[in-house]
Amino acid sequence: EAGVTQFPSHSVIEKGQTVTLRCDPISGHDNLYWYRRVMGKEIKFLLHFVKESKQDESGMPNNRFLAERTGGTYSTLKVQPAELEDSGVYFCASSHPPRWTRSGETQYFGPGTRLLVL
Amino acid sequence: SQKIEQNSEALNIQEGKTATLTCNYTNYSPAYLQWYRQDPGRGPVFLLLIRENEKEKRKERLKVTFDTTLKQSLFHITASQPADSATYLCALDASNAGNMLTFGGGTRLMVKP
Numbered sequence: 001e002a003g004v005t006q007f008p009s010h011s012v013i014e015k016g017q018t019v020t021l022r023c024d025p026i027s028g029h030d031n032l033y034w035y036r037r038v039m040g041k042e043i044k045f046l047l048h049f050v051k052e053s054k055q056d057e058s059g060m061p062n063n064r065f066l067a068e069r070t071g072g073t074y075s076t077l078k079v080q081p082a083e084l085e086d087s088g089v090y091f092c093a094s095s096h097p098p099r100w101t102r103s104g105e106t107q108y109f110g111p112g113t114r115l116l117v118l
Numbered sequence: 119s120q121k122i123e124q125n126s127e128a129l130n131i132q133e134g135k136t137a138t139l140t141c142n143y144t145n146y147s148p149a150y151l152q153w154y155r156q157d158p159g160r161g162p163v164f165l166l167l168i169r170e171n172e173k174e175k176r177k178e179r180l181k182v183t184f185d186t187t188l189k190q191s192l193f194h195i196t197a198s199q200p201a202d203s204a205t206y207l208c209a210l211d212a213s214n215a216g217n218m219l220t221f222g223g224g225t226r227l228m229v230k231p
Contacts, residue, residue, distance in 0.1 A: 004161070033218060033219075035219075035221075041223070042122070042221045042222060042223040042224070043162070043207070043219075043221040044220075044221070045218045045219065045220065048218050056218060059218075091161050091162070093161075106164045106167070107164065107219065108164070109154075109161030109162045109163070110161050111159070111160055111161050112160075112161050
């Protein structure tokens with residue numbers, strides 16, 4: 001089975017530009033998560049999709065970030081306009097629906113997109 | 119707010135010894151706790167999940183304990199090998215509503231031959 005894939009693997013852009021990150025989850029996984037790790041910090045949650053619906057976007061830093069998951073398959077995360085503090089590694093993860101809330105499930109992570117804003 | 123602490127200093131051990139990594143948390147009572155492994159340039163890889171009503175979980179050379187009174191989890195790798203060298207991340211469920219994770223900063227393990 002193919003794992004979670006992310007594109008691009010690296011992106012270097014200038015402040016003020018727009019960047020779109022893509023995540024293809026494992027086929028059949030309804031849950032899709034975006035996380036981010038900025039330099040020297042821990043991995044932090046950004047948002048969670050269940051199929052095409054945003055379940056929780058409490059981790060999104062501000063309105064410069066827009067995530068979509070049209071059709072409940074792949075997801076995109078757009079940063080517009082990018083700022084220096086947006087630099088970091090953006091991870092996508094997917095999982096099957098848990099049997100019950102807070103039962104916990106294995107989240108499968110992609111390799112990440114390394115974003116550098118200059 | 120929730121806080122997860124892992125030893126930020128690298129742990130260096132000799133091949134064949136048992137590695138023990140610590141995860142402490144405050145201001146929360148998680149329903150479960152997970153351990154992930156991360157290699158340079160890669161995403162985290164799930165290793166083990168332990169629920170609040172479980173004291174210990176094992177998988178091959180790995181063992182995880184969960185003490186909800188101490189608010190601590192210990193992660194053990196027995197008979198460690200150089201291939202076990204990586205960063206190990208502790209993660210808790212972050213809310214009462216969903217399954218998103220809150221991660222610790224990770225501990226880097228170096229196993230020397």
